Amino acid sequence: MAEDSDQNALAGAGALQEALRALLPRTKEELKLDLSENVERSVVMLLQQSADLFYGGERSECLQTSEAILDYSWEKLNTGAWQDVDKDWRRVYAFGCLLKAMCLCEEPGDATVATALRVCDMGLLMGAAIFEDILIKVAAVLQMHLLPGKRPAQGPAQEQPCIKKARNGHVSIPDMRxxxxxxxxxxxxxxxxxxxxxxxxxxxxxxxxADHWPCMKKWSLEYIQEIAGCRTVPVEVGSRYTDEEWSQRLMTVNEFISKYILNEPKDVGYLAQHQLFDQFPNHLERGWMLIAMRKK
Known part of the structure; x- marks a missing residue:
């Protein structure tokens, strides 16, 4: 039985790798970014080297090179004001995310696929579109590979959620003629x-x-977790950004719902403003407002 399970896992990994490779250009020469002079020549050469390593089957070396690209471009993305960041550096970052995700998926297992999906989401959040929005396509393939409706396991040592209680306080009703x-x-x-x-x-x-709208019947927290629970999104924690304790964090949709929707947290948490519909173009509709609304 264990041998059959291992074979099924390998078969699933092979199908995933085949689906991902079908999204890439056929040759390494086609996997090339046309960048401006704002990007150093050494970085351009590093990008080409990483593509050569990937198409040459040297995935371990390609993974190390892609991480070097991500580290360097990350510094560029976080230097100065965001609106002043050159778009080409965002494209370089997306390129690094693409190759890292591809290399990670060479190893079978849901854990590596989930990590690769998080890398893609980071590229979608911080990077810019490359190769006809290939990161969106890669993320969709990775998400389909993961088990639908998968939830993080709760071990016996984990603290159980404290479910929010309905308010029982008396509400005065105005005398309205x-x-x-x-x-x-x-x-x-x-x-x-x-x-x-x-x-x-x-x-x-x-x-x-609005009774006939799909969101009135279809949309629920469970449905959102099923179609996007494993995706990474930015979350703002705190009532106002001027507060000293205000911060931004990255977490999966499952984590956000568990901590800030179902639980009774001390802090206020809500989805940060970003191009959410661009990140999930094939799955999400207006029903995202169920969890995007600020929690009062």
Whole structure:
């Protein structure tokens, strides 16, 4: 049984490597960035060397070279104001992420695939598009390889989540006369709404108009965890960025939901503003607002 399991794992790894290689250019000459003079000649040569190592099958050496590229370009990305960072350095960083993720996937196992997926997400967050958004395609393949709906295992020594409790405090209801109350309408026609409320600019509460939207039935925390739980996103911790304890952290969507949605944390945590829909173009819709909204 153990031998069969090992063979299945190797077969899965082989299929993953084949799918990833199909995304790359056929030759190393095609895997080349057209960079400006702002990028040092030595870095350009290092990029070419890493491509040569990858296509030459020297994956261990390629992994070391890609990490050197990431370390150097990371310093460039974090020097000065973000808007002043040259886009070519972001492309260099994305190139390093691409090769590192590819090299990591040469070793079978979900742990290395998850690490490679995190590397791709870092490239999508901090880098720039290269080779027709290849990082998005690689990330999609890696995510499909991981088991759907996979959750981080909770060992017996781990602290169990403290589920948020509903507030039981008494809420006073204002005394509102019926003639002054905002009217409610259930699925009015467009003509009726336009004539009686839109044109006169009168307030109205519309009921049932969004019941057919997919997000009303499909979207839930469980669904979000299933399609994007393993993806890395930036999270802002703290009520205001002017607070001394305010900070930004990178974590998976699973970790964010567990810590800041399901639990009762001491700090306020919410998704930071970034190109979220560009990071998940094939999976996510407006339902992301379920977790992107600030937690009050």
């Amino acid at each position: 019926s003639e002054k109350a905002v009217p409610r309408l259930h699925c009015p026609s467009l003509q009726h709404f336009r004539k009686h409320y839109l044109m006169p600019q009168k307030p109205v509460i519309l009921e049932g108009v």
